Amino acid sequence: xxxxxxxxxxxxxxxxxxxxxxxxxxxxxxxxxxxxxxxxxxxxxxxxxxxxxxxxxxxxxxxxxxxxxxxxxxxxxxxxxxxxxxxxxxxxxxxxxxxxxxxxxxxxxxxxxxxxxxxxxxxxxxxxxxxxxxxxxxxxxxxxxxxxxxxxxxxxxxxxxxxxxxxxxxxxxxxxxxxxxxxxxxxxxxxxxxxxxxxxxxxxxxxxxxxxxxx
Amino acid sequence: xxxxxxxxxxxxxxxxxxxxxxxxxxxxxxxxxxxxxxxxxxxxxxxxxxxxxxxxxxxxxxxxxxxxxxxxxxxxxxxxxxxxxxxxxxxxxxxxxxxxxxxxxxxxxxxxxxxxxxxxxxxxxxxxxxxxxxxxxxxxxxxxxxxxxxxxxxxxxxxxxxxxxxxxxxxxxxxxxxxxxxxxxxxxxxxxxxxxxxxxxxxxxxxxxxxxxxx
DNA sequence: CGATCGGTTGAGTCATCTCAACAGAGGTGG
DNA sequence: CCACCTCTGTTGAGATGACTCAACCGATCG
Numbered sequence: 001x002x003x004x005x006x007x008x009x010x011x012x013x014x015x016x017x018x019x020x021x022x023x024x025x026x027x028x029x030x031x032x033x034x035x036x037x038x039x040x041x042x043x044x045x046x047x048x049x050x051x052x053x054x055x056x057x058x059x060x061x062x063x064x065x066x067x068x069x070x071x072x073x074x075x076x077x078x079x080x081x082x083x084x085x086x087x088x089x090x091x092x093x094x095x096x097x098x099x100x101x102x103x104x105x106x107x108x109x110x111x112x113x114x115x116x117x118x119x120x121x122x123x124x125x126x127x128x129x130x131x132x133x134x135x136x137x138x139x140x141x142x143x144x145x146x147x148x149x150x151x152x153x154x155x156x157x158x159x160x161x162x163x164x165x166x167x168x169x170x171x172x173x174x175x176x177x178x179x180x181x182x183x184x185x186x187x188x189x190x191x192x193x194x195x196x197x198x199x200x201x202x203x204x205x206x207x208x209x210x211x212x213x214x215x
Numbered sequence: 216x217x218x219x220x221x222x223x224x225x226x227x228x229x230x231x232x233x234x235x236x237x238x239x240x241x242x243x244x245x246x247x248x249x250x251x252x253x254x255x256x257x258x259x260x261x262x263x264x265x266x267x268x269x270x271x272x273x274x275x276x277x278x279x280x281x282x283x284x285x286x287x288x289x290x291x292x293x294x295x296x297x298x299x300x301x302x303x304x305x306x307x308x309x310x311x312x313x314x315x316x317x318x319x320x321x322x323x324x325x326x327x328x329x330x331x332x333x334x335x336x337x338x339x340x341x342x343x344x345x346x347x348x349x350x351x352x353x354x355x356x357x358x359x360x361x362x363x364x365x366x367x368x369x370x371x372x373x374x375x376x377x378x379x380x381x382x383x384x385x386x387x388x389x390x391x392x393x394x395x396x397x398x399x400x401x402x403x404x405x406x407x408x409x410x411x412x413x414x415x416x417x418x419x420x421x422x423x424x425x426x427x428x429x430x
Numbered sequence: 431c432g433a434t435c436g437g438t439t440g441a442g443t444c445a446t447c448t449c450a451a452c453a454g455a456g457g458t459g460g
Numbered sequence: 461c462c463a464c465c466t467c468t469g470t471t472g473a474g475a476t477g478a479c480t481c482a483a484c485c486g487a488t489c490g
Contacts, residue, residue, distance in 0.1 A: 058345075058348075058349055060349070060353060060430060061430070062430070064353045065353070066348055066349045066352045066353050068345065068348055080338070080341065081334045081337055081338045081341070082335075082338040082341075082342070086341075086342060086345045086346075087345065115330075119296045120297075122296055122337065122341075123295070123296045123297040125341070126295065126296070126301075126337075126340070126341060126344070127297070127301060129341070129344050129345065129348065130273075130283065130301045130302065130344065131301075132348060133273075133281055133283055133344065133347060133348065133351065134273055134275070134281045136348060136351035136352045136390065137281045137351045137387075137389075137390035138275060138279045138280070138281050138390060172352075174352075175351065175352035175353060215275055215276070215277070
């Protein structure tokens with residue numbers, strides 16, 4: 001028997017993994033800035049955001065912080081395929097999370113289908129991290145912020161986009177300072193590429209130009 | 216039946232995946248700077264470095280380049296668990312590579328053990344990329360170069376370490392310019408943390424101090 | 431022996447960071 | 461209802477780390 005299926009990764013189809021967590025997971029509620037799991041904690045569960053939003057972060061000994069990813073309702077996190085978590089996960093605002101122990105995971109449609117779903121989720125994760133490498137290694141500040149806004153708009157629908165994260169979170173995600181993020185947002189707004197309604201809600205006014213700036 | 220095994224990831228034990236590729240793979244030879252696979256190529260094979268060294272790279276439309284990872288003899292690459300490659304792979308010097316079509320992959324000790332090996336390899340990959348995020352997002356030039364030398368020394372044994380990559384490759388790996396890399400190397404050498412014998416061979420003179428500088 | 435390639439070094443510039451002041455929103459208490 | 465505080469975000473001025481541009485150097489090759 002071939003093991004090709006261990007790689008083959010049909011991008012279509014329903015997300016069986018999220019289904020399984022919805023069916024069997026336990027609901028947990030986290031307050032703003034509460035830790036969901038710590039860096040180096042044993043990775044024993046998988047998590048699904050029901051409401052609110054989550055960030056994964058890593059700290060250096062002197063306090064410098066890197067945000068790896070943001071997670072929204074409907075998205076899975078905590079999928080690292082190994083014994084320990086590399087990043088901590090924290091709620092960015094009040095959040096409902098479904099938690100399922102990996103040991104309790106089983107699929108209605110059989111394990112093979114579920115394993116395929118796990119691989120698909122892992123792949124999405126790897127793709128995002130790799131795109132992030134390019135952003136952090138080779139893009140300038142304006143390109144980073146444009147990439148960020150573009151991605152958020154794409155992930156959250158095209159109308160008004162709500163940002164659940166603080167400027168500090170954005171800065172630590174993009175490898176910049178809050179001041180640089182703030183200035184860059186102001187400049188993008190002055191160029192009429194985006195329009196902010198209050199601090200944490202925006203609308204893209206020119207998707208093409210924004211994507212172009214994102215490089 | 217539980218699917219815990221789909222995550223459980225025993226870090227010990229022989230590398231069955233590399234074993235399988237050694238047993239069944241076809242030998243291919245690549246010249247310096249020759250492409251092994253292109254970005255967006257279908258991911259149909261897995262690869263094992265026999266001799267030489269390999270880099271994975273991604274280009275932006277204006278030519279900016281990011282190197283994701285370097286691979287040495289004994290290491291597997293091309294493991295992206297999906298339909299397409301996110302980065303291209305290129306030989307950095309003359310290299311012998313064992314190539315195995317994923318469809319032909321099968322394990323002497325059964326598929327379960329082999330699948331576990333695939334997950335372990337994927338995890339190693341993810342860990343490295345995540346460490347790289349921290350480096351690119353939050354470390355200064357001297358810390359990046361120190362991290363790089365530290366990692367290379369750890370991966371290649373403790374004596375004299377041969378660097379198969381050019382300064383440009385190092386710069387694109389660390390998100391810096393060749394000039395900054397060069398200056399930083401000179402400074403590290405003047406501080407007696409490392410000692411270079413020629414351009415591409417070095418020895419760590421003070422592992423502790425180097426690791427400390429790497430932050 | 432000149433050309434080329436990869437690497438180093440120097441001088442000056444620029445993007446981003448640092449430090450600091452300021453501003454609006456929201457909460458609290460008198 | 462207002463004074464006050466805190467929290468988050470914006471803006472400005474100046475400092476600086478890394479980049480750009482350019483010269484130079486040694487090794488390799490035809």
